[in-house]
Amino acid sequence: MRIAIVGAGIAGLSCALRLQDAEHDVTLFDKGRGAGGRMSTRRVETSAGNAALDHGAQYLTARDPAFVAAIDAWAAAGVVARWPAAGDDAWIGTPGMNAIVKHLVDQTQVHWQHQVTALRRSDAGWHVELLAPTPSRPPRRSTRHSTPWSSPFPPNRPRRSWPIMIRPWRPKPRPAGPRQAGPRC
Numbered sequence: 486m487r488i489a490i491v492g493a494g495i496a497g498l499s500c501a502l503r504l505q506d507a508e509h510d511v512t513l514f515d516k517g518r519g520a521g522g523r524m525s526t527r528r529v530e531t532s533a534g535n536a537a538l539d540h541g542a543q544y545l546t547a548r549d550p551a552f553v554a555a556i557d558a559w560a561a562a563g564v565v566a567r568w569p570a571a572g573d574d575a576w577i578g579t580p581g582m583n584a585i586v587k588h589l590v591d592q593t594q595v596h597w598q599h600q601v602t603a604l605r606r607s608d609a610g611w612h613v614e615l616l617a618p619t620p621s622r623p624p625r626r627s628t629r630h631s632t633p634w635s636s637p638f639p640p641n642r643p644r645r646s647w648p649i650m651i652r653p654w655r656p657k658p659r660p661a662g663p664r665q666a667g668p669r670c
């Protein structure tokens with residue numbers, strides 16, 4: 486069966502892999518430019534050097550046997566490691582949280598910068614409507630829309646949160662001199 490999946494976060498990708506294993510023909514669409522979703526890692530240059538900041542999930546815990554098996558496979562692939570500071574069953578992506586999602590992306594095919602704006606059904610089957618980039622026009626930001634497939638669901642108003650990314654400042658070693666600056670915060 487041909488199956489379209491909207492969103493290449495950990496959920497969409499895990500779903501795609503299970504469907505691929507069952508020999509379905511899966512196509513993933515994601516409005517983002519690259520792997521991560523809410524498990525993104527942002528690399529930034531700062532005056533104190535380069536930094537990688539996980540600005541979604543900080544770590545994962547695995548209790549469900551199926552998820553424990555998935556984590557074991559990711560550990561064998563070197564994309565997760567235990568993080569005892571957060572608990573006995575806590576895991577982090579290595580080197581960043583998006584390593585897990587990138588690992589899953591490697592096993593699938595994702596159309597990045599393809600925003601799904603509607604799903605429509607006709608006699609021929611389901612149609613995916615997209616906002617895709619063209620060489621002259623980057624994709625527009627998300628627009629509000631009402632689609633036939635979304636109407637049966639109750640309104641979902643997610644709670645907003647504001648992640649703050651902080652790179653600890655570490656003073657560079659200074660040459661010894663008569664007046665040495667102490668560490669700044």
Ligand SMILES: Cc1cc2nc3c(=O)[nH]c(=O)nc-3n(C[C@H](O)[C@H](O)[C@H](O)COP(=O)(O)OP(=O)(O)OC[C@H]3O[C@@H](n4cnc5c(N)ncnc54)[C@H](O)[C@@H]3O)c2cc1C
Binds near residue numbers: 491544545
């Ligand atoms: C600040 C923060 C901290 C968190 N901390 C933790 C933690 O410590 N531990 C933990 O387990 N979880 C944590 N979470 C939750 C965890 O990150 C999410 O539950 C998980 O990543 C969700 O995965 P997902 O695949 O369902 O969704 P997402 O990762 O959000 O993926 C959805 C994807 O769909 C794409 N998309 C959306 N709409 C469209 C569209 N119309 N067309 C095309 N593409 C679309 C998006 O670009 C995105 O890539 C945290 C989340 C946040 C925001």
